[in-house]
Amino acid sequence: MQLIVNIVVLAAIYALISCGYVLVYRVSRVLNLAHGELMMLGAYLLLSTAGLFAGNPMAAIAVALLLSLTVGILVYVLLMRKMTGEMVLAAVLTTVALGILLRGLVVLVWSAQQQNPAQPLAFTNAAIELPGGGRISIFAGILVLVTAATYAVVFAFLRFGRWGVRMRAAGQNPLLAAQRGVNLHAIYALAWSLSTLTGSMAGMLIALDSGLDSTMVIIGLKAFPAALVGGLDSLLGALAGSLIVAAAEVLAIHYIDPLLSDVVPFLVLIAMLAVRPWGLFGTREELDRV
Amino acid sequence: MSRPMPRASGYFRTDYRRDLGLVETRLEWTSLALFIVALLAFPFLASPFHLDLACQVFLAAIGSLSLMLLTGYAGQISLGHAGLLAAGAFTVGILFREVQAPFWLTLPAAALVGGLLGILFGLPSLRLRGLYLAVSTLALHFVVVYLGGEYETRRGFSTGITIDPPQIFGRALTSNRAWYFILLVFAAATLLICVNLLRSRTGRAWGAIRARETVAEALGIGVAGYKLLAFVISSAITAVAGALFAYYRGFVSVEAFSLFLSISYVAMTIIGGMGSLLGALLGAVFVTLFPYVIEAGLLALPGAQRYAGQLFAVNYSAFGLVMILFLVFEPLGLVGIWHRIQAYFLLWPFKHRPLSGSRK
Numbered sequence: 001m002q003l004i005v006n007i008v009v010l011a012a013i014y015a016l017i018s019c020g021y022v023l024v025y026r027v028s029r030v031l032n033l034a035h036g037e038l039m040m041l042g043a044y045l046l047l048s049t050a051g052l053f054a055g056n057p058m059a060a061i062a063v064a065l066l067l068s069l070t071v072g073i074l075v076y077v078l079l080m081r082k083m084t085g086e087m088v089l090a091a092v093l094t095t096v097a098l099g100i101l102l103r104g105l106v107v108l109v110w111s112a113q114q115q116n117p118a119q120p121l122a123f124t125n126a127a128i129e130l131p132g133g134g135r136i137s138i139f140a141g142i143l144v145l146v147t148a149a150t151y152a153v154v155f156a157f158l159r160f161g162r163w164g165v166r167m168r169a170a171g172q173n174p175l176l177a178a179q180r181g182v183n184l185h186a187i188y189a190l191a192w193s194l195s196t197l198t199g200s201m202a203g204m205l206i207a208l209d210s211g212l213d214s215t216m217v218i219i220g221l222k223a224f225p226a227a228l229v230g231g232l233d234s235l236l237g238a239l240a241g242s243l244i245v246a247a248a249e250v251l252a253i254h255y256i257d258p259l260l261s262d263v264v265p266f267l268v269l270i271a272m273l274a275v276r277p278w279g280l281f282g283t284r285e286e287l288d289r290v
Numbered sequence: 291m292s293r294p295m296p297r298a299s300g301y302f303r304t305d306y307r308r309d310l311g312l313v314e315t316r317l318e319w320t321s322l323a324l325f326i327v328a329l330l331a332f333p334f335l336a337s338p339f340h341l342d343l344a345c346q347v348f349l350a351a352i353g354s355l356s357l358m359l360l361t362g363y364a365g366q367i368s369l370g371h372a373g374l375l376a377a378g379a380f381t382v383g384i385l386f387r388e389v390q391a392p393f394w395l396t397l398p399a400a401a402l403v404g405g406l407l408g409i410l411f412g413l414p415s416l417r418l419r420g421l422y423l424a425v426s427t428l429a430l431h432f433v434v435v436y437l438g439g440e441y442e443t444r445r446g447f448s449t450g451i452t453i454d455p456p457q458i459f460g461r462a463l464t465s466n467r468a469w470y471f472i473l474l475v476f477a478a479a480t481l482l483i484c485v486n487l488l489r490s491r492t493g494r495a496w497g498a499i500r501a502r503e504t505v506a507e508a509l510g511i512g513v514a515g516y517k518l519l520a521f522v523i524s525s526a527i528t529a530v531a532g533a534l535f536a537y538y539r540g541f542v543s544v545e546a547f548s549l550f551l552s553i554s555y556v557a558m559t560i561i562g563g564m565g566s567l568l569g570a571l572l573g574a575v576f577v578t579l580f581p582y583v584i585e586a587g588l589l590a591l592p593g594a595q596r597y598a599g600q601l602f603a604v605n606y607s608a609f610g611l612v613m614i615l616f617l618v619f620e621p622l623g624l625v626g627i628w629h630r631i632q633a634y635f636l637l638w639p640f641k642h643r644p645l646s647g648s649r650k
């Protein structure tokens with residue numbers, strides 16, 4: 001039972017993070033390798049706002065979420081906008097460089113020590129007994145619920161929302177979409193901000209659950225195989241991929257060797273790339289040249 | 291290989307011997323001779339610290355040349371370069387620890403392991419391109435580093451493997467000056483191998499594959515074979531660089547081969563200039579010396595002691611910033627800047643090259 005709970009929680013973490021990978025990739029065909037760092041930045045923003053709004057946790061969270069939304073827009077407007085139309089590799093490397101820059105800045109501003117935003121917010125993280133004998137911490141439970149809610153909202157938004165339809169159009173054929181009057185820059189900025197927002201939510205919840213330091217980036221990087229296994233341009237795929245990767249990881253840790261935890265997602269990824277490079281639910285595309 | 295170097299005056303090659311020559315004009319001969327003299331004189335003039343920097347630059351140059359071969363010429367992206375360096379270093383470490391193998395056995399072994407891993411890294415390239423290939427090499431990097439870490443913990447070297455300096459003619463190689471010359475020879479040999487590979491049939495095949503795979507196939511180039519060959523050669527050289535690194539440091543640990551190392555090698559090719567061996571060398575110099583320059587700059591500021599603890603973070607963010615600036619504003623890298631300066635003097639007093647055919 002505990003194993004199943006662990007798998008579900010880890011899958012929820014991966015799903016919430018990989019949602020951001022998928023959003024950006026689906027709309028602008030850019031793989032955002034700075035997603036882990038943006039997620040960490042979101043968590044650190046919560047740490048700061050928690051210090052500012054000590055008596056009012058909800059305000060702190062709301063302000064942190066707003067800030068991370070702004071960060072996403074800024075990243076697009078100041079940086080990625082210049083890379084539209086460049087080679088795919090150049091854009092990906094720009095995100096890598098952005099990640100390095102952010103990691104350095106985060107350590108500069110917030111120091112490298114482990115901190116926990118739950119302390120200034122006066123949250124406690126008790127464990128709940130589940131029927132059937134498993135245990136789950138409160139924030140892990142909230143994380144699972146938030147993931148489910150996020151996916152429901154994003155699905156509905158992409159399916160029915162006016163801007164969601166525009167986002168899908170821009171992803172399918174940017175030129176045609178632009179000619180039909182879709183403002184591509186606004187769409188891309190929206191995708192980046194939504195992606196940063198969901199990533200930050202994941203970062204904040206993980207930080208509240210288990211503390212915060214710069215190793216959080218690794219979690220972000222491990223979520224990326226989950227997105228790719230499911231198919232980089234499919235939200236449904238991201239869910240399925242997260243479940244697969246999380247299950248493989250938890251089972252490998254439990255039955256084989258705890259050291260495997262960092263490598264299992266990538267092993268799954270290699271297997272997937274060998275069999276079906278475009279992922280479980282992804283569209284088969286003309287894979288790009290350098 | 292066609293020569294990208296512009297020539298101001300009418301220099302013509304009149305026989306095949308001259309067409310094959312690497313160094314052509316008298317100016318090139320003299321500047322090359324001066325450069326070699328400077329390289330040979332350097333270790334006798336420099337402080338140990340500068341000598342160590344030079345050695346690091348040579349090591350980085352070997353690695354970046356091999357990555358340039360793969361990415362800049364054959365057009366295959368790799369984000370797993372650190373994994374290959376780790377493979378070379380661990381081959382040395384394991385052979386030394388388990389069977390006390392001497393260096394003339396471990397270096398070829400490292401090259402062999404690198405070549406075999408190159409096949410493994412290259413296999414996805416037969417099916418995947420661009421982004422997906424980069425991702426698969428990234429995944430393989432994690433696997434290689436995991437295996438190294440597993441060996442460390444299983445055998446009880448959890449802090450890392452120490453390696454004795456190699457013995458040559460009964461003498462242990464410890465002095466920095468000796469290492470300088472050894473690494474210089476290896477770097478020069480790598481450069482020569484790369485230059486000659488690129489202007490032969492192999493290099494032309496890689497160029498064709500990079501330009502357009504379908505056309506290359508139609509021209510009768512075995513695309514799969516040449517892609518794998520690019521991976522094998524590049525990985526073998528990289529593994530040797532890793533092995534040299536292990537000997538030079540006398541210490542191997544997985545900590546040294548993080549994803550950041552892969553990225554800094556990719557940064558070398560980008561900052562230096564894609565598709566140019568000169569670029570690989572310039573990039574290696576730039577990226578290796580960059581943190582030290584930043585450190586010196588920071589310590590020269592008033593109140594230096596306050597920054598000392600933040601040095602690592604400052605370095606990190608400055609590196610990211612420089613990489614972004616190059617990607618956005620100077621995608622051709624340092625070589626692009628160099629070529630622009632050359633063109634400025636060659637065309638002076640004009641600004642632009644005349645359109646072909648406009649001259650009578």
